[in-house]
Amino acid sequence: MTESEAGPGATPTADSWRDTAERIGVDLHLDLSAAGSRRGALAGALRDAVRSGRLSPGTRLPPYRALAADLGVARNTVADAYAELVAEGWLTARQGSGTRVAERARPPAGSGAGRAPEEVSDSDPGPAHDLRQGSPDASAFPRAAWAAAYRRALNAAPAAAFGPGDPRGRIELRTALAEYLARSRGVRAEPGRIVVCSGFAHALRLLYGERVLRGPLAVEEYGLAFHRELLVGAGVRTVPLAVDEHGARVAELGALGSGVRGVLLTPAHQFPMGGPLHPERRAAAVDWARGRGGLVVEDDYDGEFRYDRKPVGAVQGLDPEHVVYVGSVSKSLSPALRLGWMVLPGHLVRDVVAAKGEREGWASALDQLALAEFLSSGAYDRHVRRMRQRYRARRDLLVSALAERAPWAGVSGVAAGLHAVVRLPSGRERDVLAAARARGIAVEGLAAFRHPGAVDGGHGPGEEGLVVGYAAAAERAYGAAVEALSGVLAHVGRAGPGAPPRTRPVLRIRTAGSPPPPPSLPR
Template sequence: QRSVLAELPHEALGYPDPRGLPRLRTALAELLTRRRGVVADPERLLVVSGVAQASALLASALHARGVRTAGVEDPGSPQHDDLYASAGVRTVPLPLDDEGLALGPLHDSGVRAVVTTPAHQFPTGIAYSARRRAALLDWARSVDGIVLEDDYDGDFRYDRAPVGALQGLDPERVAYTGSVSKSLAPGLRLGWLLVPEWLADDVVERKRTTDLGHPALDQALFAHFVERGEYDRQLRLCQRAYRERRDVLVAALEEHFPGSRVSGIAAGLHAIATLPERYGPEKHFLARAADAGIAVRALAEYGHGAGGDEAARRAVRLVLGYAHLTPGRIRAAVESLARAV
């Protein structure tokens, strides 16, 4: 911060461009093009206070164009319902299959906007197949619609190189958003939004009237961090740490919950663990964990449906976050959970 303040001219601390400082937008465009394969024009890139604001801005701009419903993944992130509702856009839950959003329900829904996490679906952990990604873009073109891509942890793939962002395949049909919440800290409230050209002016105007632009000092500081290669270094550090923590979690589950299965690709900041039926029913498992002071969440908490078939209701399916815990704490937590249940 001292270094950035020393180099900032006085006028740089006036009201910023609502899109963001040109210096940061240029640095982010290069970074996202190189790391995520997006088509990143700095003129269509906005600096925002996280994915939440990006979603709210998009929802408001789409509502002004007559969009009243948006599809969301089911299961998916619970925050999307409230964010879109705040702009007058109702969300429609759409089921998934093994490749991503199920195409039949998507076509039948009548929506023209859909919110997705194709690189690493939250919370199931699947990656959209190449075939499904192409079909999703075909759908968007056929209904003159838009795909809202939340690339919340696209940099963190541990078994192979990360798949590129969907936006890179059709930047006029995909709005792309991400943030530093998973790589630095969510409390920084710093993210980015890439919008199609036809929607850019509407979103920029909403950003201007919402807050007159993101804090200039925070932007200059992050630009400095990116330009010097520090953010790339931070991403490499996170990837090593998160991979180790995921491996520790999987090994601990195998040791203390024999027969358990971890699903989804080796990526991200959480894993889905399905435990053998002998640990069920799920509501009793969760109650025993809570009594022992151990916080776990069921996969069912992220869905809009009735809970699936009888076999699914008997299973214990947990969403386990590991990125914020040291390997030692992960091992201790799984051991304590096993004792509790």
């Protein structure tokens, strides 16, 4: 029904808008600069658009009058060009259906025209078995619950949410985060001290890349190379801090010199070695920051996922004025959301907000509103509990498979988190990685995570092993990935120099409070 049919002043319906758009056709950008007549130039431009795939088969073209008005040509010029292309088979014209690109007018196979960019530029199908760390199971994203939260958030959003906002982030999200973090992580926060960012890397850029804080910065000797490179790129010198089964050896901070006034820690679950920071060391790190007038930067990257231990609160709860707490949904929901947060000491809020700048680099306000609703409704807690059970089952499958196929391997760091460390005999990491690649297994070695300046840390020089992620693979593909990895490690145990005898079963799940491994474990 058109507006005239509905009567004066009637509001067009969604269907009427679609009908109108169908009659008008698509907008076209056509170059008519070619030499010759306007009709010839228009016909040539339309042929090129169809041949290149810019106009796909079945596309309805604008009526003569609409296209003539857009291009500034006579209506008959458009009618003649259309008639010429219909005669050549490029277009079809039917009474009541308008003029359309002919179905047979497809670009030749292999030309690349009309294909999605990823089909043209990326032919890599990816690994057959994905056991990389760092990502949750993308197929488990709670689409229905998230969509429902998004709809509720949009319906309840004030008009101001769709305009320029607060660089700290939407107040709805900061309020929901303050409640959730206090309840689940023991964080002492108020909305005014929370600044929303797009993840941990963005937080580092704001803190150090924008010179809110300055180096040098102590970092755990094992961690993400990407974070170290980001800091080095910002002119920050990183100083490695040894790690053992109780986490970072924070007692060594005092020996690093007066220039080091900050330390980056993963206290809930040391990355990648695993295990929480010992309570005495947590207190010692805060005492050091107080005495030095410095700060602890706390990366709470997967604090929600624990299996064989009691919850471990955030270090920030010990002293909110000397700890910057950073979290995100990249492991719990999806890295695609690009949502994270910093809980800041009061004296840093103004500087961080200034570093964030006006409107650029902000997370979507609408996604923030949706996450606020997701948290407040309890949907986030339900999702985390569901995924905790799923990831625990995956961890158990990995541990049992390796116990059966490669009992000489030591497995640690599995009381929490989304990955395990599989210890290998000295000199075997490179060979195992090569064998895994040959089987189509994507997995990472410990060497990739070790600070280049670490000489003889808590695990000794040359600690070798695999960092096996058990979250990234889809549910249906995970069992095959574990079987493939077990086969590679079983082969290492059967042959090759340096492989220990298979009669020494040392595989065990290390939990919080368990004694350190005996010296006979392969190092």
